[in-house]
Amino acid sequence: MTALDPQVREFLDKLATADLPTVDQMTPEQARVQMAVSARFLGAPPRVTRVEDRTIPGPGGDLRLRVVTPVHLGEGPAPVVVFSHGGGWVVGDLASHENLCRALANASGAIVASVGYRLAPEHPFPAAAEDAYAALSWFGEHAGEVGGDPARLAVCGDSAGGTSPPCRP
Numbered sequence: 001m002t003a004l005d006p007q008v009r010e011f012l013d014k015l016a017t018a019d020l021p022t023v024d025q026m027t028p029e030q031a032r033v034q035m036a037v038s039a040r041f042l043g044a045p046p047r048v049t050r051v052e053d054r055t056i057p058g059p060g061g062d063l064r065l066r067v068v069t070p071v072h073l074g075e076g077p078a079p080v081v082v083f084s085h086g087g088g089w090v091v092g093d094l095a096s097h098e099n100l101c102r103a104l105a106n107a108s109g110a111i112v113a114s115v116g117y118r119l120a121p122e123h124p125f126p127a128a129a130e131d132a133y134a135a136l137s138w139f140g141e142h143a144g145e146v147g148g149d150p151a152r153l154a155v156c157g158d159s160a161g162g163t164s165p166p167c168r169p
Helices: 006-016 028-042 098-108 127-146
Strands: 050-058 061-069 078-084 111-116 148-157
Touching (some): 061 127, 111 127, 127 148
Parallel strands (some): 078 111
Antiparallel strands (some): 050 061
16 A cells, blocks of 8 residues: 655644544534635646636526636537535535636536535525526526537536536425
8 A cells, every 4th residue: 555645644643633623513604614714725726718707697696606618628619517516515615616617627628617506504405406407507598608508518516516416406
């Protein structure tokens, strides 16, 4: 078995003795702050052609999207991936998962649109699923506005976000 990098081992050892609360001991607000702080340590964001914030109509009011255009985009309208972030439907936002969306866009050659869905417990199920579905539906009609092809839509997410897009409430 390969040994851990010494810097990683040192970091994990410090983390284990830091006496920090675990996420289940935090309020939703504390967990959100923790995730935002942690996201700052992910390193420089991958270079992309463009990052654009948009607001579209959603079932609970304005719905925020962050649209990432990859460095290498083919000719003609591009596929669009509608992405829902992880975080147990309680934490996470457009900023916390931007590096991941940038990397996904560059790796896939697709435009990636991250959905700033409503979070629990303030907005219980099915709010996140409704928002993800609203974003997908919007791209079905408006993908061309961002250079996308409405005939080539995909959905994905990480962790809890992976369950939101396909769950039409």
